[in-house]
Amino acid sequence: MQIRRLSICNQFKCIGAACPANCCQGWKIPLDYDTYIKYLQEKGFFGTKLRVFLRRNEDTAEFRSVLGRCPFWGSDHLCEIQKKHGIEYMPAVCVQFPRQLYNLGFFCEETLYLACPEAARFFLQYVEADGPFDCIVMESEVSYEVNTTNDDEAFLNYLIKSREELAGMLRTGMDFSSMAILTYGQEAQNACLAGAALPSPVNYSEECYQTSPLGCVGGEYYQINVREINQLLFDGFYHPNLRVTSNLLYKLCKRYIREFAMLSRINPQAADKKLSALQKGLYQKVPSLGKILNRYFEYYLLTNFLDIYEDYCFTKCLRFGIVKTKMLLLFLALYAERKDSMEMAEIAKIIAIYERRAPHIKDALSKK
Ligand code: SF4
Structure with missing residues (x-):
């Protein structure tokens, strides 16, 4: 499988106890099936503690949240499960975070969630250095499942091209809130449904962009009051x-x-x-x-x-x-x-x- 990984992922390193907003703060921790079964079978006092905090819903399982956090997040700001049994024993979602692993069937994309302060810090370093978010392409086996039911490869390639063109518009100085961004999206969608080629980004530059199907003129910005x-x-x-x-x-x-x-x-x-x-x-x-x-x-x-x-x-x-x-x-x-x-x-x-x-x-x- 081809993996397209943002270079920011390779630089990332968890800072553990020094983190100002640990992974599980503010979120429920969902448990994958294998982990759920493993925790049910854990013996001794730790097993009892795991089961006290397990909650089974109709199709899913999760840890009960205690004060908005995972119950296994210790006073030393470290994960009790990891300390006792190592990283492999943790729920899959905890092992993955903050990596966003997206298997699209034809290739995978790997990025970082900015919900991790360290990932956000790396993001800002790229911004300060004016560096591109480079993508490293490699071939490898992947352990994570396909995340989509769609198998329309032509449309996926259309989206990749369209994303590159939008990023290009931003890099040539267009503001993210310019109505030209939305107009481009609307026209790309119309072209796609009509089986036509993508609209050219050049039509959306400051000089050329005059009117749009959304009724906006060049230079207008998306406002929220x-x-x-x-x-x-x-x-x-x-x-x-x-x-x-x-x-x-x-x-x-x-x-x-x-x-x-x-x-x-x-x-x-x-x-x-x-x-x-x-x-x-x-x-x-x-x-x-x-x-x-x-x-x-x-x-x-x-x-x-x-x-x-x-x-x-x-x-x-x-x-x-x-x-x-x-x-x-x-x-x-x-x-x-x-x-x-x-x-x-x-x-x-x-x-x-x-x-x-x-x-x-x-x-x-x-x-x-
Ligand atoms: S939020 Fe990021 S830096 Fe903080 S503990 Fe989690 S992975 Fe580590």
């Missing part, structure tokens, strides 16, 4: 339980609710204006912010664009990426509100904790 953010927040992203699972994110959500959501109820325009000032302030505190957000969206394309292989919906995927990037901007701005500047380590930490909750934005968008 406070009312829309409220909807995204209250339709899935925010939950009072965040206080336990991700206290920093909880505090940032509460700050947003106090300062923006409540104001928007009595004066939506004033709330939008205040939000715009908050975000502009962040651009001054972090001069490379524009570059960071653009590369974050580019990374999203590398890790999520092939999700289209399942539903053939370009616009849905691109819209989620743009909104996800805009919401990251919001949380970075809220974090930096009372600070004069923001260090790269702080940005990496916010990216990591935000990434753990960001899939809820997708759910909220689908309700709109």
